Amino acid sequence: MIWRETSRFFRVVAPVSLIALSLCGDLRPAEGATHEKRVLIGAGLSAFYDDNVIQYSGDQIALFESGLNPERFSIESVGDAMWRSSLSLGFENRARDGRGFDLSLRGRGEFHNKDKTADFRSLSAEWKQSFSRRSALSLRAYYLPHFYLRQLFDDDAPAVPTHYRRAEFALTLGSLGWRQRITRGTWAGFSYQYEHRGYNPEFTERTSNTQQAVAEVTWTRRPGRGSFGLHGGYRRADAKASDGDEAPGVAPDDADIGYQGLLAGVDGRLEIARRGKSRVGASLGYELGSRDYTSGVLSDAYHLGRNDIDHSIQAVIRWSRPHWAVQGFYGYDRDIAHLGAAAPPTSDVGSYTENRVGLSLEWSGVLWRVSGSGGTEAGADTP
DSSP: OHHHHHHHHHHHHHHHHHHHHHHTOOOSOOTTOEEEEEEEEEEEEEEEEESOTTOOOHHHHHHHHHTSOGGGOOOSOSSEEEEEEEEEEEEEEEETTSOEEEEEEEEEEEEESSOGGGOEEEEEEEEEEESSSSEEEEEEEEEEEEEEEEEEEOTTSOSSSOSEEEEEEEEEEEEEEEEEEEETTEEEEEEEEEEEEEEOGGGGGGOEEEEEEEEEEEEEOSTTTEEEEEEEEEEEEEEOOOOSOOOTTOOOOSOOOOEEEEEEEEEEEEEEEEETTEEEEEEEEEEEEEEEEOOOOTTOTTTTTOEEEEEEEEEEEEEEETTEEEEEEEEEEEEEEEOOTTSOSSOSSSOEEEEEEEEEEEEEEEEEEEEEETTEEEEEOOO
16 A cells, blocks of 8 residues: 555656656756765764653643553653664765756664654655756655554454554655745745555554645855745645445444645744854744644544644754764644534543754765766765
């Protein structure tokens, strides 16, 4: 199923990419242009604390801390210390006239100190084709085989030992993006993203396909000194909404997590100081998103007539020099759920608040380099 959904996405993306390539003509460096090829390697390690790992509502946190219904939880702590590690490998082919391409692969893992049930690993690949210094096309693929959501009520399961079962999904994602310089300091971009979430057999009704389109505008100062950006978009998820056990002619009575919504955000980056090869910079971003659930199932109390508003803030301060970077970061997420009239007066599914704070270390290096003029290679250079 995952392969089928991924293939469907790239059947859409591939023709668009080929058309863009044909319109931009020959992508080889112009005669006499200096070009450089490099093989890059990178590694990263982050340590941080998350005060609401599973994004539980206040009622759920109170129930967990009471210890009255342990079957509803598989975690040891609402908040947890975590660490994330990553490895990357990339290839760059650049020319002085701005043409060229980048290809990168990245593997990442996120590990919890106490809530090990929520550990996960992912793999991503990205290809970026630059047609000049003014325009670029990018393709990205991402795969996460197992992501733990939480324990959910399964009305098809026997009550012994419990109706609650582990809910997890595999995520396959593909995206296509275009970026274009409009004026000397102004850039515009557009991206399309397709996601498939395939849930475990106990919750197949939650399996969904999501599409997202986003447009952005960015204003920059002198290269590397700062930028300010705005973005907005639309997102829609269509869920299966049936586990297939209904009698013939009977409408499904399973949860329908399908939704549609808008998103908008603003972000800024600024170089605070530079000394020699060292740089200190900061960034701050805010995003507002809405999620209107489309469920029409009368028994779906937690989604029928529900709409959510989400506020998120990301702040980063970063020190860098060639090959090394250290950054401190803080993230805040506040989801406000407005449940429909069918929801119980006291609901254990709803609004939540999450805070993350941490520190990360990054290293990158060049494994192999070759440069030349007019197609003549000058030899490898490994620092």
